[in-house]
Amino acid sequence: MGSIKLHTISKKFGQRQVLHDINMEIQDGEFVVVVGPSGCGKSTLLRIVAGLESPSSGDLEFDGRAATHMPAHARNIGMVFQNYALYPHMTVFDNLAFGMTARKSSRQEIQQRISEVADLLEIGSLLKSKPGALSGGQRQRVAVGRALVRNPYMFLMDEPLSNLDALLRERMRVELRRLHDRVRIPTLYVTHDQTEAMTMADRIVVMRDGRILQVGTPDEVYSRPNSVFVAQFLGSPPMNLVRVERRSEASLVLEGSEGTAFPAPDGIRRATDSAWWMGFRPERIIRSHGGASGLAMTASIRAIETLGSRYHVHANWGRFPITWVTPEAPGLMPGSQVALTVSWNHVHWFHRDTEQRVPEDAALDFPVEAGGIR
Amino acid sequence: MMDGDLSAGAPRGTARPNILSRLGRLQHYALTETLVGYGLILPSLLVFLVFYYGPAIFLLYISFFHWNIFANRSTFVGIHNFLVLANQPLFWQSLLNTGYYVLLVVPVTTLLALGLALLLREARNIRGGGLSQALVFLPHVTPVVATSIIWAWIFDPNFGLANAVLRWLHLPQIGWLASAHWALPSVMIYTVWHSVGLYTVLFLAGLSTLPKQVLEAAQMDGARGWLAFRRIVLPLISPITFFVILLATITTMQTFSQIYTLTGGPHGGAGGPAFSTTTDSLLIYQTAFLYLHFSLASAMSFVLFVLILAVTLVQKFIADRMVFYR
Amino acid sequence: MVKVSKYLLRAVAAALMASPIYWVFVIATGYHGAAYALPPVMRPLFHWHPFLYVWTHTHWERYVLNSVFISSSTIILVVVTSAFAGYALAELKFPGNSAYFYASLGVMMLPQQALLVPQYVVMFHLHLLNTYAGLILPFAASTSGIFLFRQFFMKLPASYREIARLEGVSTLTYLRRVAVPLARPAVATTVLLTFISSWNQFQWPLIMTNSLRLQPIELALSHYMQTYQSNWRELTSAALIALLPILVVFAFTQRHIVRAVAGGETPQKE
Numbered sequence: 001m002g003s004i005k006l007h008t009i010s011k012k013f014g015q016r017q018v019l020h021d022i023n024m025e026i027q028d029g030e031f032v033v034v035v036g037p038s039g040c041g042k043s044t045l046l047r048i049v050a051g052l053e054s055p056s057s058g059d060l061e062f063d064g065r066a067a068t069h070m071p072a073h074a075r076n077i078g079m080v081f082q083n084y085a086l087y088p089h090m091t092v093f094d095n096l097a098f099g100m101t102a103r104k105s106s107r108q109e110i111q112q113r114i115s116e117v118a119d120l121l122e123i124g125s126l127l128k129s130k131p132g133a134l135s136g137g138q139r140q141r142v143a144v145g146r147a148l149v150r151n152p153y154m155f156l157m158d159e160p161l162s163n164l165d166a167l168l169r170e171r172m173r174v175e176l177r178r179l180h181d182r183v184r185i186p187t188l189y190v191t192h193d194q195t196e197a198m199t200m201a202d203r204i205v206v207m208r209d210g211r212i213l214q215v216g217t218p219d220e221v222y223s224r225p226n227s228v229f230v231a232q233f234l235g236s237p238p239m240n241l242v243r244v245e246r247r248s249e250a251s252l253v254l255e256g257s258e259g260t261a262f263p264a265p266d267g268i269r270r271a272t273d274s275a276w277w278m279g280f281r282p283e284r285i286i287r288s289h290g291g292a293s294g295l296a297m298t299a300s301i302r303a304i305e306t307l308g309s310r311y312h313v314h315a316n317w318g319r320f321p322i323t324w325v326t327p328e329a330p331g332l333m334p335g336s337q338v339a340l341t342v343s344w345n346h347v348h349w350f351h352r353d354t355e356q357r358v359p360e361d362a363a364l365d366f367p368v369e370a371g372g373i374r
Numbered sequence: 375m376m377d378g379d380l381s382a383g384a385p386r387g388t389a390r391p392n393i394l395s396r397l398g399r400l401q402h403y404a405l406t407e408t409l410v411g412y413g414l415i416l417p418s419l420l421v422f423l424v425f426y427y428g429p430a431i432f433l434l435y436i437s438f439f440h441w442n443i444f445a446n447r448s449t450f451v452g453i454h455n456f457l458v459l460a461n462q463p464l465f466w467q468s469l470l471n472t473g474y475y476v477l478l479v480v481p482v483t484t485l486l487a488l489g490l491a492l493l494l495r496e497a498r499n500i501r502g503g504g505l506s507q508a509l510v511f512l513p514h515v516t517p518v519v520a521t522s523i524i525w526a527w528i529f530d531p532n533f534g535l536a537n538a539v540l541r542w543l544h545l546p547q548i549g550w551l552a553s554a555h556w557a558l559p560s561v562m563i564y565t566v567w568h569s570v571g572l573y574t575v576l577f578l579a580g581l582s583t584l585p586k587q588v589l590e591a592a593q594m595d596g597a598r599g600w601l602a603f604r605r606i607v608l609p610l611i612s613p614i615t616f617f618v619i620l621l622a623t624i625t626t627m628q629t630f631s632q633i634y635t636l637t638g639g640p641h642g643g644a645g646g647p648a649f650s651t652t653t654d655s656l657l658i659y660q661t662a663f664l665y666l667h668f669s670l671a672s673a674m675s676f677v678l679f680v681l682i683l684a685v686t687l688v689q690k691f692i693a694d695r696m697v698f699y700r
Numbered sequence: 701m702v703k704v705s706k707y708l709l710r711a712v713a714a715a716l717m718a719s720p721i722y723w724v725f726v727i728a729t730g731y732h733g734a735a736y737a738l739p740p741v742m743r744p745l746f747h748w749h750p751f752l753y754v755w756t757h758t759h760w761e762r763y764v765l766n767s768v769f770i771s772s773s774t775i776i777l778v779v780v781t782s783a784f785a786g787y788a789l790a791e792l793k794f795p796g797n798s799a800y801f802y803a804s805l806g807v808m809m810l811p812q813q814a815l816l817v818p819q820y821v822v823m824f825h826l827h828l829l830n831t832y833a834g835l836i837l838p839f840a841a842s843t844s845g846i847f848l849f850r851q852f853f854m855k856l857p858a859s860y861r862e863i864a865r866l867e868g869v870s871t872l873t874y875l876r877r878v879a880v881p882l883a884r885p886a887v888a889t890t891v892l893l894t895f896i897s898s899w900n901q902f903q904w905p906l907i908m909t910n911s912l913r914l915q916p917i918e919l920a921l922s923h924y925m926q927t928y929q930s931n932w933r934e935l936t937s938a939a940l941i942a943l944l945p946i947l948v949v950f951a952f953t954q955r956h957i958v959r960a961v962a963g964g965e966t967p968q969k970e
Binding site: 404407408410411412414415417418419421422424425426427428429430432433436490493494504505506507508509510511512513515516517518519520521522523524525526527528530532533535538542567570571572575576578579624627628630631634635638654655658659662663668671672675676678679682686 | 706709710711713714715717718720721723724727735736737738739740777780781782784785787788789792793794795797800803804807809810811812813814815816817818819820821822826837838840841846871896899900902903906907917918919921922925926930932935936938939940942943946947950954955957958961962
């Protein structure tokens with residue numbers, strides 16, 4: 001067991017650069033989820049770690065040893081593909097044994113290893129079936145089992161849950177994470193689904209356009225996104241973002257609605273910028289009954305979604321659509337106005353031009369923390 | 375995800391045009407993958423090179439030499455072989471015979487195949503339909519010598535089935551393979567029988583790609599149906615028609631086995647009577663392997679090669695103007 | 701009305717096409733002199749003793765075995781070379797990949813009759829005249845086989861091969877255990893098409909051999925035909941020897957063969 005390090009990994013396909021100087025590290029026993037939209041380069045990154053692609057430049061290190069030019073099979077990696085890649089003409093047992101027989105492991109060793117893994121994953125009863133006869137969840141488990149049989153140095157998972165229906169996906173999330181907690185094999189997991197990232201990861205790596213935007217624990221990335229993109233990408237419903245401009249030293253105004261000025265917090269008063277993105281999470285909004293300090297707004301309700309445990313209230317603040325998540329919505333109906341407040345601690349500030357987070361000391365008056373990029 | 379690019383094989387070169395960077399591009403191919411690739415194509419590559427491309431190039435060379443294969447001696451004679459060839463009446467006769475043969479067999483086969491394909495089109499869904507399609511195709515897979523035997527009997531002037539049918543229809547008797555007039559047409563009949571199933575199946579494949587409504591429109595009887603067929607179906611299947619005509623032309627230009635067996639039987643040496651069935655392929659065979667005039671046979675082969683190439687190009691040229699590709 | 705006449709027309713067309721093969725049985729298994737009857741005999745009697753007589757008084761078993769040996773060796777080689785090249789073309793990136801694809805298609809464009817003379821010279825210099833190898837090796841690779849396997853392998857998910865790569869499975873093992881077993885339809889088609897063309901081989905052995913020991917069934921039949929001119933019952937009985945295996949194979953696989961020919965030889969327009 002050990003760590004995996006990536007130093008300034010870049011990858012070009014022809015003229016198209018899909019990865020730009022990626023630096024990251026996966027520590028022993030860690031579950032790292034790389035999340036990003038389609039085409040952000042996350043799968044390529046995974047395939048470079050697997051040895052299925054070679055980087056155009058940069059270095060790879062496994063457990064302190066150079067691994068950039070190590071052939072794929074020498075890396076001892078267990079990989080789970082989105083389509084599971086189970087061979088349809090072989091039984092589950094033969095699928096699990098295929099790699100080991102090809103490497104001329106002894107029959108007894110194969111038997112023993114497979115029965116261990118089958119016990120762990122509860123697929124013992126499926127060993128004689130062919131993949132075609134299995135349900136989606138069972139196939140998923142067999143695919144994990146095949147990766148596990150070889151007792152790998154690390155796990156690589158490429159969108160392993162996206163072929164499952166919603167309910168099963170939720171269950172497999174828990175199962176996979178529980179498996180990880182038992183075997184503690186370092187895992188690099190790639191997905192476009194922010195829920196998977198949030199629920200499963202020890203650490204999240206957010207990528208876009210071949211670059212890492214932010215690395216951190218789910219809490220860090222969620223509560224201190226370092227850019228507008230990360231802020232909107234993680235969380236469901238996503239963070240509300242509005243454009244604000246300075247009217248005077250002490251007051252701000254929502255872009256395009258001159259009338260609704262509100263006082264600026266201290267940090268912003270001192271800043272040199274004149275325009276920002278201001279963000280706040282839907283669940284951080286509370287209904288104000290007068291007197292609450294913080295960001296105050298009056299919003300007109302467009303629609304209310306009932307989810308049972310909570311309500312998603314879609315409203316307009318000025319010309320910006322915002323979403324408010326609330327456990328109760330008495331007396332609210334579309335067309336009515338509602339007064340809302342967000343505590344200044346829960347308001348995020350981003351530079352308008354660079355879309356980067358305004359560091360806390362400049363924006364607000366609470367303690368500075370070195371969140372964000374490692 | 376860039377799934378399209380994820381297979382190990384996404385194009386990896388840079389697009390800079392100069393030669394040095396093109397060489398550099400080789401580094402973008404994984405070395406082992408390249409070696410394995412070459413290893414895997416090697417067996418078939420060797421076969422193609424040694425037995426097909428090699429001889430094709432070699433043909434160019436030997437046509438311009440006078441040589442003796444067993445003594446392994448050769449002298450450059452320029453176009454001498456071709457001049458000798460031009461003075462051989464039999465060579466010209468063989469070209470005429472081949473032309474006659476091709477010009478009759480190709481249109482007849484193509485039309486017949488198209489007709490059969492239209493007839494058999496929806497046969498798969500009908501009881502016995504699959505059987506009729508199989509029976510139409512069957513002759514194409516039969517061995518030529520074996521089936522030539524029964525056709526030789528059918529063409530027997532005295533006891534054969536062909537003349538029995540003519541007699542039954544009160545038509546005059548024909549000498550078939552024994553007659554200089556009818557020998558080549560007899561071979562044509564055999565060839566149409568043996569090959570029409572293949573082209574029928576090709577047409578069927580072409581028809582099966584057409585939208586259903588198109589064929590239903592043409593299904594109506596009478597003038598409107600015929601019009602729909604001519605104006606809609608024919609243009610839509612023109613690519614497959616072109617392919618059928620091209621394949622049929624190239625194949626019939628090289629007919630050998632049935633001529634050799636049908637005309638080499640009780641009626642003297644193959645190609646008879648009176649050289650009426652001596653086509654180019656047969657003449658090449660006889661010149662090279664019966665009379666051992668290899669230089670002359672090479673020159674003939676060269677001419678045949680060029681002719682077939684020319685026919686292909688001409689047909690392609692015509693097709694580019696007429697064939698409607700979707 | 702139209703339906704019925706179409707049905708009839710179909711039946712007539714099929715009967716006409718099959719009738720020559722039907723008459724092989726009529727003449728071969730009919731009474732002595734059936735071939736000379738006027739009007740012609742219309743019904744086979746299925747008397748097999750003339751057939752058995754023909755079978756025993758010439759070394760047909762030798763020629764049949766020759767054909768079986770040549771066909772089966774060719775089939776095995778073609779499947780192997782086609783699977784190899786098809787896999788390389790479909791899955792591996794190497795300089796010359798697409799060039800080789802077109803080169804293998806180009807073999808089909810070469811006019812066979814024009815190549816016989818130089819091919820004979822090549823065979824002479826390789827000492828392949830009058831050998832089994834000379835009847836097998838030139839047909840050990842097949843454009844349509846390569847094409848079929850390539851098509852099939854391209855349909856396999858890339859992850860199949862990648863899993864094998866990660867597990868350290870060699871290319872040959874992957875081909876043998878995974879890719880080729882999954883490409884069973886391509887294997888079946890290649891086997892069938894190769895069997896038919898190989899069993900029906902005539903001109904090549906006619907030119908490249910002159911030893912009776914080596915001759916395959918069609919060549920032996922042609923010699924027999926020259927010896928037994930107009931002895932129709934003997935000739936058709938002998939023809940049955942070459943014909944029966946093809947008929948049996950065709951009877952069981954005709955759907956597959958027809959589909960293979962329709963799909964496998966149609967040019968790929970875009």
